[in-house]
Amino acid sequence: MLNKLKTMLNKSEHVNPFDWLKQKISNTNQKVVLFGSPGNLGDMLIVASTIQCLEQRGIDFSVGSERYYEANSGNDIYVIMGGGNYIPLYNSVRKMLDHIEKHAPNSEVVVLPSSSYGMEKHLQSLKLKITFFCRELETYKSVSSALSKSQVFLSHDAALYIDLQDRRFRAMRNMRKVLKGRAGDTLHAIREDREKTENFVVEERHNNIDISSLRTNRGSEVLSKHAIDIDSVFEDVNFMLMYLLPFEKIVSDRLHVCIGALLLGKKVDMYDNSYGKLSRVYRNSLKDRFDDLIELHL
Incomplete structure (x- = not known):
């Protein structure tokens, strides 16, 4: 196919x-x-x-x-x-x-x-x-x-299509300067919901943190303005990117955790979710741009 x-x-x-x-x-x-x-x-x-x-x-x-x-x-x-x-x-x-x-x-x-x-x-x-x-x-x-x-x-x-040089990502860029390229350890950020991968077994030693769920559903309905509160949106993205910065490698089945990590130049072990979303986006968009940083697990 x-x-x-x-x-x-x-x-x-x-x-x-x-x-x-x-x-x-x-x-x-x-x-x-x-x-x-x-x-x-x-x-x-x-x-x-x-x-x-x-x-x-x-x-x-x-x-x-x-x-x-x-x-x-x-x-x-x-x-x-x-x-x-x-x-x-x-x-x-x-x-x-x-x-x-x-x-x-x-x-x-x-x-x-x-x-x-x-x-x-x-x-x-x-x-x-x-x-x-x-x-x-x-x-x-x-x-x-x-x-x-x-x-x-x-x-x-x-x-x-995001531009990380936007002034609203200043907090993330300042943290990057403080770290001066220092990064270590691996962050395991595997889903805990019905889309979670079937190909990775989370163990206690992984200290798994599903970071996408740390701040979720600002708007519980599509018609909620809170789903597009602009200040909150950029605050959330700064939070996520700053969370990823100290790690050398990210292991995740969350598409946008993987994309965020790749945009920061991190190595990513990408696990497919329950219906193949990550592997499909990988083939369409990520393979040519980030292939040297990604290890895909189907």
């Missing part, structure tokens, strides 16, 4: 979702309404990068409130944060799409780079104009079977 997918697409066809969005609203003068997806500390890396990318391109946005549809100008485009929530295990993105269909039918919706499987029938049922960015080939194939291929794009996980 993987070989067939590779023949469908090549690396030159990755589309930057933020450049695409900038071009679209430049032509249509649409207003961006941004919805966060509830999640853990690692998901805040996606949110921070998304905010940066919108700001860098001069894309004004408002944060979707509980009664967003009452403020609809008739020219709104609803943008949903990327991630791994549009799968049968979770219901937050499905509920968000259902909510938009109910209160603002036929609206334009953009789903930023995400993983998805098993949601084809739901996508086909929606009376919405959806553009879907996929962060791996398998999701591209799944979503393309439900939507027109002109509405589906292969991209990279949004966290990979």
Whole structure:
């Protein structure tokens, strides 16, 4: 299956979702309404990068409130944060799409780079104009079977567009200066939830800390503004990156713990999660960029 997918697409066809969005609203003068997806500390890396990318391109946005549809100008485009929530295990993105269909039918919706499987029938049922960015080939194939291929794009996980030189990461950079490149020991950060890997047995000697769960679900619902409280988002990402800095190697089945560590130049033992998300993103985005730092365990 993987070989067939590779023949469908090549690396030159990755589309930057933020450049695409900038071009679209430049032509249509649409207003961006941004919805966060509830999640853990690692998901805040996606949110921070998304905010940066919108700001860098001069894309004004408002944060979707509980009664967003009452403020609809008739020219709104609803943008949903990327991630791994549009799968049968979770219901937050499905509920968000259902909510938009109910209160603002036929609206334009953009789903930023995400993983998805098993949601084809739901996508086909929606009376919405959806553009879907996929962060791996398998999701591209799944979503393309439900939507027109002109509405589906292969991209990279949004966290990979982040700029760590942003002034809001000053705390992390200051800690890096204090450490002066000193790093030691290994951090084991294996999940403790239903997505945890089947290929690593956590023992007491590992002192495992699932750091993504240390700060989780600032917004318990997609429509909660706390899911995109900008100051809190950058505070969370600083916390996570500073937590990773003193370690030489990270062992994890958390995609964004791995990505955060790679962005810091750490060695990473990457274990696949329960449904193959990490290995798929690795093949689509991480292999060429970070292959010398990653040891992948399937």
